[in-house]
Amino acid sequence: MMFNLKTDRSQYPQPGPDGKLEIDLETGKYLKLWQGPNHPGITGNMSVELTVCGDEVVAGKTHVGYLHRGFEKLMERRSFIQVFPIVCRVCVPEPDFNEYCYAAAVEELAGIKVPELANWMRTLILEMGRFNSYMMFLGGISGALGLGVVGQWMTYVRDLMLDRFEELTGARIYHMFILPGGVRGHLPDGFAGRMEEVLRTAEKYLADVEKVMFRNAVYKRRTKGIGVIDPKLFEPYGVTGPNARAGGVAKDLRKDAPYLVYNELDFEVQTGKDSDIHTRVDVRYRDIHQSIALIRQILQKMPKDGPVMAKIPNVLHWQIPRGETYIKGESSRGEYGYYLVTDGSGYPRRINVRGPSYTHAMALLEHLIPGTNISDVAQLMVSLHTYPPEIER
Amino acid sequence: MMKDLIAKLKKHYKLTEPDYRRADLTFVTAQKDELRSLLIALRDIEGFTHLVLLTAVDWLEEGLFQLTYMLNNRAANRTLALRVMIPRANAVGDTIHDLWPTAETYQRELREMFGIDFPGSPRVNDEFILEGWTDMPPYRRDFDSLAYSLQTYRERPGRVTHDPREHMKKALYPDQKPEAAK
Amino acid sequence: MSLRDVLSPYTAWKHLFEAPVTIKDPIGREAAERYRGFHQNDLSKCIGCGSCEDICQNAAIDMVPVSDPKTGDSGLRPMIDYGRCCWCALCVDVCMTGSLTMSNEYTWVDSDPDAFRFTPGVDLKSWDAEEKGYKRENNERRLTGTHRPEMGMLEPEARIASFGEIVHGYTRAEAVIEADRCVECGLCVATCPAHMDIPDYIRKVREGDYEGGLKLLYETNPFSQTCGRVCTHACETACAAVHEGDAIAIRWLKRDITDNVPRERYFDLISKPDVPETGKKVAIVGAGPGGLTTAFDLARAGNEVVVFEALPKPGGMMRYGIPEYRLPYDVLDHEISVIEKMGVDIRCNQRIGTDITLDQLKKDHDAVVLSLGLNQGRSTRVPGSEEAESAIDLLRRITAGDKVPVPKQVAIIGGGNVAMDIARSMARLQRQKHGEVGVTVTALEDFDHFLADDEEVEEAREEGCVIYDARGPQEIVVKSGKVAGLRTWKCKAIFDAEGRFAPKYDASDEMVHPAQMVVEAIGQSADISLLGAELTEKLEWNRGRIRIDQNGRTSEPWLWAAGDLVSGPDVIHAVADGHRVAKSVSAMLQATRETH
Structure with a gap:
């Protein structure tokens, strides 16, 4: 059966009495198509169940559960220090946010004041993490569009930053460096110099990305005006971070609810106005440059000396009085937060991780998908910058 | 600012004594039957338009689930978390997907992980993360994840550990532990 | 669409002739100086306290026997299952001696999964001597406290003016800080002669459960008030915390429990167990810690116990040897009154050989225990x-x-x-x-x-x-x-080459x-003239000391010996002796009851 959906809408599913599209697979007009969980356009382990009519998608459902490890439950069986090695694993590309939010939540409920230098170190690490997360993002979005070379460059640049993570924290991916009470160590000698080399290399490659991606006719055609999120949807769907900023919402928790040492740093909130894929990538691209500037600024402004760990109770039987708190920050994807509930025992009562992907890649994505072309689904998903582990902690 | 807001809300709603955690974060317990109206008031009048999260805390010993609705007023940088306590047995919450469509996801997860039903919430009974799960909702406190894993997975054979104190006793003074003579 | 936008992507070709940035052979790539790689354990420093096992959230560590246990060293060493290890290095951070560190070695391929379970330091590895790798910064232990709060004491000027007690005892806040430092490894228990439940009673201090703590103390030591002040605290030399900072103030924490239970409450908490009277009579010579501990145990078991003391007041060397400024007399009086409450009959001014003979004691009782101090x-x-x-x-x-x-x-x-x-x-x-x-x-x-x-x-x-x-x-x-x-x-x-004085x-x-x-x-030495020539002749001796078996029984089946006389001058040893002897006497009495 051949027909042109663009001109002949009669074949398009019609709304039923409840206003929902009636999709009867038996008619043979529709096809179920699974995008993922193993797909180059998927940043991680999730899948979207597409129902297509011709090459137009009429419905999409997000499926997660491919890497559920029950972190939140697991943490309830761990003492407060034992949760520390677990939290970073909730998010591979930007693990440090978990470490910071968890540590800050514990510190708040336990009444621990973190030394100033530790806050600078934490800020530095969060910006390094943001940089890396964006590297993965640029690689992902270019991969989704078949622009593999950018992915390779970004992997290389990210690797250089991982080298810095390695020398600073002792690990490349799961840094386990932001301990409740502070951080585990000072900057190694000569760190700033080596970081500067990485940042310069990054800038060089980003200039290439500019030429190859942003000044690429194909890229422009496939991202401009596509995947537009109506800013009216931002509040109902809990859209935060670059996704919202690309729609003109100048909200950045680093500015609006300054944590760590952000109120001592100079930076601007990066925004766009078209709210399409292109703008979302562009906002992030500018945010990368801002992260680079922030890393330089932090290394320059941070105190040269001082303690990095507060005195903490004996961690082997650390009990925290009953209470609850929520610590949030602006991750590369939007509002990231930890909701910690304690009950006076040596174990957390409940830890709930609020990851931005939870709202972006579920309800929002499912809302955005109908009406898109099959070939655009990948970059639409990636443009929301999704990390599935945040959804299924 | 939060104190004024709470005072204002208290005129119309039954609220417990709030926990002013930080200048920008307050927790307060509300009545289940007033929740919806409270959420609408907060969203439409007080500027708490952002649903930060919706989750549950299992107070097994007290037979209660705590539902936490965390709302944020972005312009004022204030977060208000409403706690609603519901009985654990046949736990049912009121759906708010029509207030915030994204709540659908939260409610689906709560249904699956805690067994809290939200009648009327779209696809609330669809599997979310777990597939073919037959045990009790796993995020309930009485679900023993260790027992589950011991029963589901094989322990690596040959692992034995020793408690230093017991080990030393066995080696150095096996019978000498003085106990009141019998 | 501009032509520039079509041509611009081709600038990527400029990288075509650049050398690849990938590492050809990652095996052998050297990791950073702080890298958290395979563990190293300095066996000479490790004491087998198991804190590493406790903190490991992956249960990757087993404590396995490697050497014989000795004072302050369980002889156990951590075996690590790298199938579980998540390389967080909390084990390194918490290590009580700094023996456990990490190398920066991380590339290792083996087809046998069991090869990845081994005991660092015992199973030798190529990275054992590697200098690089994760260490605690400045070798500081930051996850558990290293220093004890200073004990409040009378100033020298004030204390020299009287015999008043010098040590104030911890405040509640200080006690909590100190009790919090304990890692509950239990290495100290073996070293305590009475094997007191040290980690458990320290936990009671932390929890503020002083009454529970007191009950626990009395399970192993009816002289906890005394020991909380003057104990030789060998336990503190075996404490895991002593290697980096101060040992846990075990003695002061014991005292903290005894100080925080009102005196009258002792009599409710340490009540005599409801056991039937055995009808057996035991005489104890000497009301020191050894004799009174024996008396405490035997009386609680339902025996009739009489203690004969030559001096006007009970307590032995605790009273007459230890100055009042270290152990006030009212503390001792109270401690002994708890023992008396068990039905122990203490008769003072009863010198054996003068006021009553050993023969008479033997005749009137089913067993006699000699518990003499070193009073000469x-x-x-x-x-x-x-x-x-x-x-x-x-x-x-x-x-x-x-x-x-x-x-x-x-x-x-x-x-x-x-x-x-x-x-x-x-x-x-x-x-x-x-x-x-x-x-x-x-x-x-x-x-x-x-x-x-x-x-x-x-x-x-x-x-x-x-x-x-x-x-x-x-x-x-x-x-x-x-x-x-x-x-x-x-x-x-002082000593010659052979170690002689x-x-x-x-x-x-x-x-x-x-x-x-x-x-x-x-x-000092004990005055054993009270034995009399005949008994002295009959008893077996070992280098001037009465020969006793491991339960304190002499070669005479009716006679036991305990205290400084056999163990040297130390309260806690005497207490341990007392328990041992009471157990042995009880067993004998039980046996005679069953045969008759």
Whole structure:
């Protein structure tokens, strides 16, 4: 059966009495198509169940559960220090946010004041993490569009930053460096110099990305005006971070609810106005440059000396009085937060991780998908910058 | 600012004594039957338009689930978390997907992980993360994840550990532990 | 669409001839200096406390036996299952000795999964000597406390003015901080002669459950108030925390429990168990810690127990040997009253051989326990030593309230804790009588090998005592029948090559310490004359000591021995003896009941 959906809408599913599209697979007009969980356009382990009519998608459902490890439950069986090695694993590309939010939540409920230098170190690490997360993002979005070379460059640049993570924290991916009470160590000698080399290399490659991606006719055609999120949807769907900023919402928790040492740093909130894929990538691209500037600024402004760990109770039987708190920050994807509930025992009562992907890649994505072309689904998903582990902690 | 807001809300709603955690974060317990109206008031009048999260805390010993609705007023940088306590047995919450469509996801997860039903919430009974799960909702406190894993997975054979104190006793003074003579 | 946008992507070709940035062979790539790679364990530093196992959230660590347990070392070492390890290095951070570190080695391929489970340091690996790798910054242990709160004490000026107790005891806040430091490894338990449940009662302090703590103390030690003040605390030398910072103040925490339970509550908490009377009678000679512990246990088991004490008050050396400023008499009185409440009949002023014979005791009782203190001072036997006072005798007379001579200058021979006790007691008396202190202590040992506890030496000095080390007594100078001083030579060596006591002196380094009283404090012995010739003959001996089996029973089936007499001068040893003997006596009584 051949027909042109663009001109002949009669074949398009019609709304039923409840206003929902009636999709009867038996008619043979529709096809179920699974995008993922193993797909180059998927940043991680999730899948979207597409129902297509011709090459137009009429419905999409997000499926997660491919890497559920029950972190939140697991943490309830761990003492407060034992949760520390677990939290970073909730998010591979930007693990440090978990470490910071968890540590800050514990510190708040336990009444621990973190030394100033530790806050600078934490800020530095969060910006390094943001940089890396964006590297993965640029690689992902270019991969989704078949622009593999950018992915390779970004992997290389990210690797250089991982080298810095390695020398600073002792690990490349799961840094386990932001301990409740502070951080585990000072900057190694000569760190700033080596970081500067990485940042310069990054800038060089980003200039290439500019030429190859942003000044690429194909890229422009496939991202401009596509995947537009109506800013009216931002509040109902809990859209935060670059996704919202690309729609003109100048909200950045680093500015609006300054944590760590952000109120001592100079930076601007990066925004766009078209709210399409292109703008979302562009906002992030500018945010990368801002992260680079922030890393330089932090290394320059941070105190040269001082303690990095507060005195903490004996961690082997650390009990925290009953209470609850929520610590949030602006991750590369939007509002990231930890909701910690304690009950006076040596174990957390409940830890709930609020990851931005939870709202972006579920309800929002499912809302955005109908009406898109099959070939655009990948970059639409990636443009929301999704990390599935945040959804299924 | 939060104190004024709470005072204002208290005129119309039954609220417990709030926990002013930080200048920008307050927790307060509300009545289940007033929740919806409270959420609408907060969203439409007080500027708490952002649903930060919706989750549950299992107070097994007290037979209660705590539902936490965390709302944020972005312009004022204030977060208000409403706690609603519901009985654990046949736990049912009121759906708010029509207030915030994204709540659908939260409610689906709560249904699956805690067994809290939200009648009327779209696809609330669809599997979310777990597939073919037959045990009790796993995020309930009485679900023993260790027992589950011991029963589901094989322990690596040959692992034995020793408690230093017991080990030393066995080696150095096996019978000498003085106990009141019998 | 501009032409530029079509051509611009081709600029990527400029990288075509660049060298690849990938690492050809990642195996062998050196990781960063701080990298968290495979573990290293310095076996000579590791004490097998198991804190690494406790903190491991992956249960990747098993403690496995590697060497024989000894004081402060369980002989266990951590075996790591790298199938579970998540490389967080909390085990390194929490390590109590700093023995556990990480190398920066991380590339290792093996087809046998079991190869990745091994005991670092025991199973030798190529990275064992690698300098690089994760270490704690500045080698600081930051996850558990390293230093104890300072104990509140009377200032030297205040304490020298009286015999009032010096140590205040911890405040609640201090006790919590101190109890919090304990990692509950339990290495100390083996070292305590009475094997007290140390980690458990420290936990009670932390939790504020003092009544539960007191009950726990009494399970192993009816002299916890005394031990909380004067225990030799060998446990603290075995404490895992001693390797980096201070040992946990186990003694003070024990005291904290006893101080925080109101005295009258003791009688409710430590009530006599509801057991049937056995009808058996046991006599105990000596109301010191050994004898009274035996009495406590046996009375609680339903036996009739009578304690015979030669001196006017019970307590033995705890009362007559330890100065009041270290162990106040009311504390001791209260402690003993708890024991009496168990139905123990303590008869004072009953000297065996004078007031009642051992034979009589044997006739009237089913068993007899000898629990004698070391109440006879040893003499230096240097010229003039017949004019010297004995420290132990002097201490007894001070306690008894006898009038002792208090000259302006006193010289003490000896460097142990008894020497410090008498020096400080005499200092107090001098201060009361003359307004100033004039005590000189001469010890054979040099300060590097001193016998007395450091704090005793320090406090004695603060109170005005002058302490000379490495001085050997040569003569007690007696002029016209009166002591005039002590002549000493420099001591060059105390033991000969075979380790026998054979001091060598440097006669050219002579000092004469002016003194109107010289006190010998060089050791004590028990007065065993009360045994009588016949029994002495009958009993089996071992190098001058009564031969006993491991349960304290002598070669005479009705007679047991406990306390300083068999274990040397120490309260906690005496308590341990008391329990052991009570158990043995009980078993015998049980056996006779069953046969008759």
